[in-house]
Amino acid sequence: MKRWLEPLSTAWVGVVTHKLRSFLTVLGIVIGVAAVISLMSIGKGAQADILSRIETLGSDLVTISPGAPTFGGVRGASGGVRTLTQEDAEAIAQQVAYVDMVAPVYSTSLQVVVGGENMNAQVTGVPPEYQEIQNLETASGAFFSDYEYQRGAKVVVLGSEVKETLFGDADPVGQQIRMGNNIVRVIGVLESKGGGFGSSDSVVLIPLTAMQQIVAQPRTSQGERVVSTIALTISDEEHAETAVEEITSLLRTRHRLAPTAEDDFRITSMQELAETVTEATGTMTLLLGAIAAISLLVGGIGVMNIMLVSVLERTREIGIRKALGARERDIWVQFLIEAAFLSLAGGIIGVIAGWIVSYFVSRTGVITPLVTADIVLLAVSVSVGIGLFFGFYPAWNASRLNPIEALRSE
Amino acid sequence: MIQLRQITKVYPMGKRELRVLSGVNLDIEKGELLAIMGPSGSGKSTMLNLLGCLDKPTSGSYRLEGREVSRLNSGELADIRSRKIGFVFQTFNLLPRLSALANVELGLRYAGGIDRARAMEALAKVGLSERASHRPTELSGGEMQRVAIARALVKNPPLILADEPTGNLDSRSGAEIISILTSLHAEQDITLVMITHDANIAHHCQRIVHLKDGQVEREEKV
Numbered sequence: 001m002k003r004w005l006e007p008l009s010t011a012w013v014g015v016v017t018h019k020l021r022s023f024l025t026v027l028g029i030v031i032g033v034a035a036v037i038s039l040m041s042i043g044k045g046a047q048a049d050i051l052s053r054i055e056t057l058g059s060d061l062v063t064i065s066p067g068a069p070t071f072g073g074v075r076g077a078s079g080g081v082r083t084l085t086q087e088d089a090e091a092i093a094q095q096v097a098y099v100d101m102v103a104p105v106y107s108t109s110l111q112v113v114v115g116g117e118n119m120n121a122q123v124t125g126v127p128p129e130y131q132e133i134q135n136l137e138t139a140s141g142a143f144f145s146d147y148e149y150q151r152g153a154k155v156v157v158l159g160s161e162v163k164e165t166l167f168g169d170a171d172p173v174g175q176q177i178r179m180g181n182n183i184v185r186v187i188g189v190l191e192s193k194g195g196g197f198g199s200s201d202s203v204v205l206i207p208l209t210a211m212q213q214i215v216a217q218p219r220t221s222q223g224e225r226v227v228s229t230i231a232l233t234i235s236d237e238e239h240a241e242t243a244v245e246e247i248t249s250l251l252r253t254r255h256r257l258a259p260t261a262e263d264d265f266r267i268t269s270m271q272e273l274a275e276t277v278t279e280a281t282g283t284m285t286l287l288l289g290a291i292a293a294i295s296l297l298v299g300g301i302g303v304m305n306i307m308l309v310s311v312l313e314r315t316r317e318i319g320i321r322k323a324l325g326a327r328e329r330d331i332w333v334q335f336l337i338e339a340a341f342l343s344l345a346g347g348i349i350g351v352i353a354g355w356i357v358s359y360f361v362s363r364t365g366v367i368t369p370l371v372t373a374d375i376v377l378l379a380v381s382v383s384v385g386i387g388l389f390f391g392f393y394p395a396w397n398a399s400r401l402n403p404i405e406a407l408r409s410e
Numbered sequence: 411m412i413q414l415r416q417i418t419k420v421y422p423m424g425k426r427e428l429r430v431l432s433g434v435n436l437d438i439e440k441g442e443l444l445a446i447m448g449p450s451g452s453g454k455s456t457m458l459n460l461l462g463c464l465d466k467p468t469s470g471s472y473r474l475e476g477r478e479v480s481r482l483n484s485g486e487l488a489d490i491r492s493r494k495i496g497f498v499f500q501t502f503n504l505l506p507r508l509s510a511l512a513n514v515e516l517g518l519r520y521a522g523g524i525d526r527a528r529a530m531e532a533l534a535k536v537g538l539s540e541r542a543s544h545r546p547t548e549l550s551g552g553e554m555q556r557v558a559i560a561r562a563l564v565k566n567p568p569l570i571l572a573d574e575p576t577g578n579l580d581s582r583s584g585a586e587i588i589s590i591l592t593s594l595h596a597e598q599d600i601t602l603v604m605i606t607h608d609a610n611i612a613h614h615c616q617r618i619v620h621l622k623d624g625q626v627e628r629e630e631k632v
Contacts, residue, residue: 006519013507320503323464324561325492325520327485403464407503 011338014310015345025306026346029386032296033350033379038357039292041369043285045362047278048370054274056193058135060100060237062244062269064088064230064251067262083264085224086208088254092232095250098243100235103130104227106208108215114166114177121162121204123179124228125211133231136200141173141188144207152209154184160192161201179204182214240271296386299346304390307339311398318398319406332399339391340384347383351376411569411601412438412461417470417480419456419624430456431467432624440568443595444603445612448621454605455573457621461603462495462571463487475568492520496562498572498591502554504546510557511542517561532564533557536590552583559590572604576611588614 015022066083089104107124130136131143144155156177163172172186184206192201211217218226234240244267251265311318318331358369419431430453438444448454459465460472463479466487472480479490496517497503504513514529533539536556546554555575562570572591576584592614595602604615612618613632620627 006524017507316503317505320505321516321520322488323462323491323497323503324517325488325490325495327488327520329485330520404459407464407499 007334007337008341010334011341014338015342021306022342025302025342026349028299028302029296029343029346029383030299030350030353032292032299033347033383034353034357035292035295036289036379036382037351037354037371037375038361038369039288040285040375041354041358041371042361042367043281043288044372044375045358045367045369047281047285049367050277050281051274054270054277056135057270058133058233059270059274060233060240061133062232062234062240062247062267064232064247065228065266065268067264067266083220083255084227084230085220086227087224088251089227089230089232091250091254092230092247096243096246098234098236098239099247100233101129101133102230102232103127103133104208105130105229105231106211106217106225106227107203108228110180110204110215112162112166112177112179112204114172114175117166119162119165122202123156123204123206123211123214125206125208126231127208130205130231133233134200137191138188139191140171141186143188143205149207149209152213153207154182154210154213155187155207156184157188157190157205158186159190159201159203159205162204163189179206180214184210234269237271240269244269293382296382299383300343300386300390303339303343303387304394306342307335307391307394308397310338311335311394314398315401315406315409318401319403319409322401322403323407328399331401332395335395335398336388336391339395340387343383343387343391344380346387347380350383351379354379411440411442411475412436413471413473414460415471417457417460417467417472419453419460419465420468430624431460434470434621434624434626436619436626438601438603440601441599442601442617443592443615444601445615445618446603446605446621447607447609447612447618448627452621453624454621458571458573458603458605461569462497463490488520493565494567494569496565496567496570498555498558498562498570498575500574500577502546502551502558502578504554504557504561506546509543509545510538510549510553510560513546513557514560514564517564521565529560529564532560535563535594536560550583551579552586555579555583555587556590559587559594563594566598567600569601569603572602574605574607576606576608584608584611 064084086104089102092099093102103126105124105126107122109120110123112119112121112123128144128146128149136143138157139160141157143157144153148155156179158166158172166172166177167175172189175186176183177186190200190205220226234243247267248263252263255264257264321331355371358371362368414434414436417431417434418429421428421430434457446454446457456465460467463474467480470480471478474490474494479487482490505516508516511526511529511533514532515524515526518524518528530539530542533542536559538553538556538560541549541553546557549557575591576587579587588611591602591604594600606612616632618630618632620630
């Protein structure tokens, strides 16, 4: 038998001899590691989930929405103002570099009726580029074309939820629906994107030109046509920041804002949002991990406690080993290996338990936890580290025992 | 083999000092079979601990195989114990969780490495081959002491120290142990030092050293 094998088998014999005690000691580590694994994987899963939702909206997407103008320091309600115009959108398209496509969006709530069903839908007037800007796919039919846009055709594309409400399982393409006082024809249905930020599932899309015939689009005092938001894509993500800066200064000029005035609009880029979300959920994951790590620490103290008891119980054994010629280091290593063995066992069982917890959490469908290699590696190495750290003092105690006194002890 | 010169051992007892050995001089020849006798408190056990390098003298010189060992550090003393000294205790001091064989193997653990064949051989010498897999609790007192002797013997140390090896045994097993020790001594080139209370046992040895009040009172050749 090799020199390093004997302490391992001694550790094993020690664990097996005190099954219940070892189990309880290991349990502390198991709970700690399982908590770290499951909480951190839930955090990572939440992060990945949110990011993938952002991804479906298009990572190069930038949205400009009207901000609250301030009147003498009093901020008005956001969105309740009409500051963005179709002319703003046209100016951005013509003057700002790195901007790919620009879509002015005007939306309003309208009663939509078909047969016996009716609902209040968010009717949104957009140019055809909007489809590409928002990564929209049609589940059936098609999006409206440039031609239909040019001549202001009264055709609509329904969000999946709207289609569900108005038509159920039937195919609405080709059907006519009443919208306010107008009859419009359904030419397409959007694929569902799931809920979340500005979901397209609950909208009715119509060419902006047709929209202008159905409802009176308000105008600013300069006579420009007011829009709800402006959506655009950046041609080169590297230059997203430059583009946003240029848009800001262009809009400030167009809106004749004094240098000291705050922006009367807000620019949200998905990239920026993704970064913010990543940072926020990363912090949350770390916090969850830290809370779980506290239980790991408690588990480590349990290991130390049991190792101290073990050293006390085996004082005579230590004396015998010393009489047989064991050096301090031999005794020290032996007890350290035992502590590391206990906590490693706890770590491995904890990883499995954490995995099982994550699996059941994913079965609920609310969140899909991500157990990644780095979490597992972190949890196992931290548990062994804790074993070594908390095993150090008892092992050192054992190694320093006087052999004569140790032999005399009961 | 062994030269002790003016060995003293003093234990601090609070403010006072307990002088256990005061100026012991003793030579032990290689291959000698020596008994140490004396009333309790005479310093026998302390003397054996010093001879076994489990402890260091307060003053004086201890040469083991020509090497001065009285001022070595604990690691160096452990090294000497692992290679040169085998202990046999009154209370056997076997590890209860290990089999007889594993206990004997432990004798090699710190002396170069565990070797099953050598451990079996040592068990055979004390006539316990058949009991190799038994735990100490499944053995009689005499058998336990034989395992302990095998453990002391397995690394072929030049010096074996026995602290009242028959003290916890009935007279029959005691006689058995003594005959094993003496025959091992006769067969192998071992120096054997034994503490005993029993004059009959002491008379199996070649020389008896009587200790009293921490000093050699007299020596007697058998």
